[in-house]
Amino acid sequence: xxxxxxxxxxxxxxxxxxxxxxxxxxxxxxxxxxxxxxxxxxxxxxxxxxxxxxxxxxxxxxxxxxxxxxxxxxxxxxxxxxxxxxxxxxxxxxxxxxxxxxxxxxxxxxxxxxxxxxxxxxxxxxxxxxxxxxxxxxxxxxxxxxxxxxxxxxxxxxxxxxxxxxxxxxxxxxxxxxxxxxxxxxxxxxxxxxxxxx
Numbered sequence: 001x002x003x004x005x006x007x008x009x010x011x012x013x014x015x016x017x018x019x020x021x022x023x024x025x026x027x028x029x030x031x032x033x034x035x036x037x038x039x040x041x042x043x044x045x046x047x048x049x050x051x052x053x054x055x056x057x058x059x060x061x062x063x064x065x066x067x068x069x070x071x072x073x074x075x076x077x078x079x080x081x082x083x084x085x086x087x088x089x090x091x092x093x094x095x096x097x098x099x100x101x102x103x104x105x106x107x108x109x110x111x112x113x114x115x116x117x118x119x120x121x122x123x124x125x126x127x128x129x130x131x132x133x134x135x136x137x138x139x140x141x142x143x144x145x146x147x148x149x150x151x152x153x154x155x156x157x158x159x160x161x162x163x164x165x166x167x168x169x170x171x172x173x174x175x176x177x178x179x180x181x182x183x184x185x186x187x188x189x190x191x192x193x194x195x196x197x198x
Contacts, residue, residue, distance in 0.1 A: 005023065005024065005025070005086070005087050005090055005091070006023070006024040007021050007022070007023050007024070007083050007086060007087075008021070008022045009021050009075070009079050009082075009083070010022070011075055014159055016071075016075075017056075017068055017069055017070070017071050018066065018067070018068045019066070019067055019069075019075050019078075019079060019082075020064060020065075020066050021064070021065040021066070021067065021079075021082055021083065021086060022063055022064050023063045023064070023065070023086060023090070024063070025063060025090065025095065026062055026063050026095060026096050026098070026101040027045065027060055027062070027063055027064070027065055027086065027089075027090070027095055027096075028043075028045070028060040028061060028062065028065075028095075028096065029062075029096035029100045029101045029103070029104035030061070030104045031059070031060070031061035031142075031176075031178050032046065032059065032060050032061075033057070033058075033059045034046050034050075034057065034058045034059075035056065035057050036050050036055065036056050036057070040058070043060075044089060044094055045060065045065070045085065045086065045089045045094070046058045046060065048085045048088070048089060049065075049067060049082060049085055051085075052078060052081045052082065052085070053073070054069045054070040054072075054073045054078065055067055055068070055069055055078070055082075056068045056069060056070060061142070061178035061179070062101070062104075062141060062142065062178055064178070064179070065082070065086060067082055104142075105141055105142055106142055106176045108139045108140065111139050111142070111174060111176065111177070112136065112139040114173070114174050115136055115139065115144055115170060115174055115177075116136050118169065118170060118173055118174070119134060119135075119136055122169060123165075123166055123169065126165065127148075127150075127151075127152055127161065127165075130151045130152070130155075131150050131151030132148060132149065132150040132151040132152030132153070132155070132161075133148070133149050133150050133152070134146055134147070134148050134149070134152065134166060135147045135148075135149065137183055141178070142176060142177060142178040142179075143177070143178050143179045143180075143181060144170060144177055144179070144180045144181065145181050145183050146166070146180065146181070146182060146183070146184075147182070147183050147184045148161075148162070148182060148184045148186075149184070152184075153184055153185075153186060153188065153190075154186045154187065154188065154190070155186075158182070158184070158186060159182075162180065162182055166180065167180040
């Protein structure tokens, strides 16, 4: 009997037009990012997702599919269509084999070394101007886990610093990275550079 495909959907807290679908198995070996305007370049699941009205962007990496939509339609309606498209794609046998998925993963020690050099040479000198620092916690399955401290911990602009600064730089210099995940307890910050909005 075929095992049921489990998918967890989570709407982005910062941008409700973005929803992340985490599947219990690999969906894509590697990482791709598509905008509707540019098409999906022969990637069947992305092509299928763009058939859903109001989908504007699709990113896929490992077991994760991130979808952006126009603001007026509800995720309740679109999410069911996205889930159905993912299940149909996987049931058709088009998902990557475990061997292909494993082959798409970078060597963690080499990736960690490159990222640590980036932290030492560019990221930490930049955030130090605001009394902050960033620590590389782990590199696993092409995902980078980091912790922010000093003026960055609890800072109202920490997410902007992460997405537009740190993550953008890591993606530019180490393109094999899939996700940059902040494991900081921002509620525990005692001296944030910018006080978070109340």
